[in-house]
Amino acid sequence: MDASTSSNLLFQGSDWNFERISRAYDAIEEIALEELKLDVYPNQLEIISSEQMLDAYSSVGMPLMYQHWSFGKRFVFEEHHYRKGYRGLAYELVINSNPCITYLMEENTMAIQALVTAHASFGHNHFFKNNYLFRRWTDAGAILSYMDFAKKYIARCEERHGTAAVESILDSAHALMDQGVFRYRRPPRLSSEQERERIREKLEYEEQSYNDLWRTLPPSAREGEPDGKDENASERKKALKLPEENLLYFLEKNSLVLEPWQREILRIVRVIAQYFYAQRQTKVMNEGCATFVHYYIMNRLFDLGKIDEGTMLEILQSHSNVVFQPDFDDPRYPGLNPYALGFAMMQDIQRISTEPTSEDEHWFPDFAGTGDWREVMLDAWENHRDESFILQYLSPAVIRRFRLFRLTDDATEPYCEIASIHNERGYQEVRAALARSYDVGVNLPDIQVSDVNMLGDRHLRLQHNVKNGVLLEERSRDETLRHIRRLWGYDVSLVGREAGSERLLYECSAQ
Amino acid sequence: MPNFIDRRLNPKDKSLGNRRRFLKRAREELKRTIKEQVKSGKIADVDDKHSVPMPAKDTSEPSFQNFSGSGQRDFVLPGNKEFTAGDRIPKQGSGGGGKGGGAGTGESEDDFRFVLSREEVLDLFFEDLELPDMVKLNLKEAVAYKPRRAGLTTSGAPSNINVARTMRNSYGRRIALHRPKRKTLETIEAEIDRLESLPSTPENRKRIDALREELEKLERRLKTIPYVDPVDIRFNRFQPQPLPNASAVMFCLMDVSSSMGEREKDLAKRFFVLLHLFLKRRYDRIDIVFIRHTHEAGEVDEETFFYSTQSGGTVVSTALEEMQHIIRERYPSNEWNIYAAQASDGDNIAGDSERCTAMLNEELMHLCQYYAYVEIIDERETEIFGTTENGTSLWRAYCTVADKWPNFQMTRIARPAEIYPVFRRLFSRQPTTTR
Numbered sequence: 001m002d003a004s005t006s007s008n009l010l011f012q013g014s015d016w017n018f019e020r021i022s023r024a025y026d027a028i029e030e031i032a033l034e035e036l037k038l039d040v041y042p043n044q045l046e047i048i049s050s051e052q053m054l055d056a057y058s059s060v061g062m063p064l065m066y067q068h069w070s071f072g073k074r075f076v077f078e079e080h081h082y083r084k085g086y087r088g089l090a091y092e093l094v095i096n097s098n099p100c101i102t103y104l105m106e107e108n109t110m111a112i113q114a115l116v117t118a119h120a121s122f123g124h125n126h127f128f129k130n131n132y133l134f135r136r137w138t139d140a141g142a143i144l145s146y147m148d149f150a151k152k153y154i155a156r157c158e159e160r161h162g163t164a165a166v167e168s169i170l171d172s173a174h175a176l177m178d179q180g181v182f183r184y185r186r187p188p189r190l191s192s193e194q195e196r197e198r199i200r201e202k203l204e205y206e207e208q209s210y211n212d213l214w215r216t217l218p219p220s221a222r223e224g225e226p227d228g229k230d231e232n233a234s235e236r237k238k239a240l241k242l243p244e245e246n247l248l249y250f251l252e253k254n255s256l257v258l259e260p261w262q263r264e265i266l267r268i269v270r271v272i273a274q275y276f277y278a279q280r281q282t283k284v285m286n287e288g289c290a291t292f293v294h295y296y297i298m299n300r301l302f303d304l305g306k307i308d309e310g311t312m313l314e315i316l317q318s319h320s321n322v323v324f325q326p327d328f329d330d331p332r333y334p335g336l337n338p339y340a341l342g343f344a345m346m347q348d349i350q351r352i353s354t355e356p357t358s359e360d361e362h363w364f365p366d367f368a369g370t371g372d373w374r375e376v377m378l379d380a381w382e383n384h385r386d387e388s389f390i391l392q393y394l395s396p397a398v399i400r401r402f403r404l405f406r407l408t409d410d411a412t413e414p415y416c417e418i419a420s421i422h423n424e425r426g427y428q429e430v431r432a433a434l435a436r437s438y439d440v441g442v443n444l445p446d447i448q449v450s451d452v453n454m455l456g457d458r459h460l461r462l463q464h465n466v467k468n469g470v471l472l473e474e475r476s477r478d479e480t481l482r483h484i485r486r487l488w489g490y491d492v493s494l495v496g497r498e499a500g501s502e503r504l505l506y507e508c509s510a511q
Numbered sequence: 512m513p514n515f516i517d518r519r520l521n522p523k524d525k526s527l528g529n530r531r532r533f534l535k536r537a538r539e540e541l542k543r544t545i546k547e548q549v550k551s552g553k554i555a556d557v558d559d560k561h562s563v564p565m566p567a568k569d570t571s572e573p574s575f576q577n578f579s580g581s582g583q584r585d586f587v588l589p590g591n592k593e594f595t596a597g598d599r600i601p602k603q604g605s606g607g608g609g610k611g612g613g614a615g616t617g618e619s620e621d622d623f624r625f626v627l628s629r630e631e632v633l634d635l636f637f638e639d640l641e642l643p644d645m646v647k648l649n650l651k652e653a654v655a656y657k658p659r660r661a662g663l664t665t666s667g668a669p670s671n672i673n674v675a676r677t678m679r680n681s682y683g684r685r686i687a688l689h690r691p692k693r694k695t696l697e698t699i700e701a702e703i704d705r706l707e708s709l710p711s712t713p714e715n716r717k718r719i720d721a722l723r724e725e726l727e728k729l730e731r732r733l734k735t736i737p738y739v740d741p742v743d744i745r746f747n748r749f750q751p752q753p754l755p756n757a758s759a760v761m762f763c764l765m766d767v768s769s770s771m772g773e774r775e776k777d778l779a780k781r782f783f784v785l786l787h788l789f790l791k792r793r794y795d796r797i798d799i800v801f802i803r804h805t806h807e808a809g810e811v812d813e814e815t816f817f818y819s820t821q822s823g824g825t826v827v828s829t830a831l832e833e834m835q836h837i838i839r840e841r842y843p844s845n846e847w848n849i850y851a852a853q854a855s856d857g858d859n860i861a862g863d864s865e866r867c868t869a870m871l872n873e874e875l876m877h878l879c880q881y882y883a884y885v886e887i888i889d890e891r892e893t894e895i896f897g898t899t900e901n902g903t904s905l906w907r908a909y910c911t912v913a914d915k916w917p918n919f920q921m922t923r924i925a926r927p928a929e930i931y932p933v934f935r936r937l938f939s940r941q942p943t944t945t946r
Binding site for chain 1: 528529530531535536572585586589590591599601602
């Protein structure tokens, strides 16, 4: 044993090579699977350079992406910040796919490579594979081939219909990305390769066999419609399954002016939006999970004598940078750091399970003192999103540690009010407010298709359900409406109604 | 054991296409920005990187956004220090310091400036201008050749023998064919000598005979296997490499007599700088020759050209003579693309304009790719002259040249603002009729 203690180290020094990463990976895997009982997709580690990382940034982190000027804009932006040194690059980037792809930066030291392997290839990977949102709403096995299809399809459309035409459709579709997801209804699965092929063939056939003569046929006579207007309206709403929250979906299926290829492009954008929707709802948990996993694994490796003190110090330094939370009045304050909050909550769950205080026993009778923090955590990771996770697991201890307080801002008042702070009376409120602020569905403007008469003037009516009196930014609202107008082809109007009371707050339209 | 993929050697710049699309989309706005920057700044600075603000028009990405100045909103913030429930904080101006919210990113993106490379700047600046006569630029029609080493060959001039390679071949062949070494022959000879000096015995004789035979055999071998055989010889091979004719010389001719004031010179300078920029974009190497003239002409440096005055009359042909002379001496027209730009106020001594015309017609216009004449006139004169044919003697004389040569351009300018349009007109895409 003594002879092997020095060779027990997985690596020494800061240079990495494939053999070292592989050895570290195996050790990490052992702890992750045996001790933390993680369940992961097969891993694929890809080494990339910083330029490639910048590229990946600007194509929203996907390894394959179609071309669009907005990615160029993002690239110019990221590159500028990176070159000027305002912002570093992430050490890694992980993609929710099966196999799970982790990008490691070439510039990382060996310690960092080990850290990010634990963080991404096990922490995030486990989360992607097990969390209910990802399981239900994304399809890790199909996403890469779907992106490949999307990229090729859009490139082909550009060849055939011209870059400008494709670009304008993409512009409009991108504007509606936030309104292009199913929030409550389960989205249809990504179709399999064959099915996509079939659809494409069908579209091609339709294009080839298109006969202009059909257009000249007189519209089928549907005279004598009942004049009971209300009944009529509810009838047609039912036929179109209105109201519809997914604007992109609605336009794709019902717009009369779109060509088949334009519908397919809307669909592509919608699928990508849906794919990322799960990530937006689980930022705190996802990062908390990954950070906790890497922290646990690295400490275990250190305890087992598999990494030396220098490595551990480097890891701890980068770990504490990641979980740094500046106060609200700090000029560096960028908002609550999901890594910090997530990690603190995970650690807190571990603490409550093993050494609870009486307060914890009062707040978390289910698992306080059971000692089985792994179970609790695995369960939380699997069955929650940020909103419900915070609502259920944020403890007074964490609220105190972050010294969280709740601030209310009423636009009509000349002051902001501190509604509650980290005290006995405030815990519940702070917790509920924080949970609410992570509910993406609530915080994105709720805009739905409320009515359209397909046989009449085809005027598309949208309704904005205004919550708490929060209106829309007018300039971008009008521009977005114009995009909808372009996709719909007929008049579009938007009314804002107060949620609950149905009181009309504003009305605007795009002709 | 995970699956490793080393992507470092994959093509980088995956985003280049996207960046290009972005610049194309923002083209109009960027062009306007660049033009304004050029107008206000020094013209010489055009030839550099420019930082431009993120274009707002055409590149906004609208979406439905919550308006932060409305309704009741809730924030949870970390780091409470002295607040207790019920405290009120007065709002200061718009959006005080610690108000959380994700609206920040959108705004910072608008304020942000990014850097266009020099090439991109110039592309925007010169968009849809084209060099008037680019026959020589065309790489296919390169005229100059330069010999370049290109491996070895088995035939060639003796001066090109590659000794090292030849000797290597010869050495290998000698080993392969067992060419006897001079030393072996010498030892055998020495042995024979030694044996012969000994008292002759039958045994000895037999040995000598054997050695003699051996020696003969080796000498025969030595003769048949040459030390250096023609098959060993290698020559350096040279291939004539067409040399793109990518160098240009630009002649700046200017009248510096007292009639040319600061204003005139400034206008002329701007014109020259623009021409220079344009040429620099097309050619790897560009020389500038400044010739100033009064009643006599001389080549000067840039500083003198623009900033010192000289008194005297005005004889334009002296400058043309000087130019002719310099071309003959230093810039043979088969190696150089020659451009000339002449600025003057149109004054010339009586009778000299005809001489200038003759010189241009007979020699200079054959040599020049392009000859631009700008006449700097008074603002009041613009109305008088307009576009009519009449004008100064030089102007009228040059009109005949312009009729004859499509690559001769002339124009009048009176204000700085007119330079750019004039420049565009001079270089605007020409129907490729002649040549």
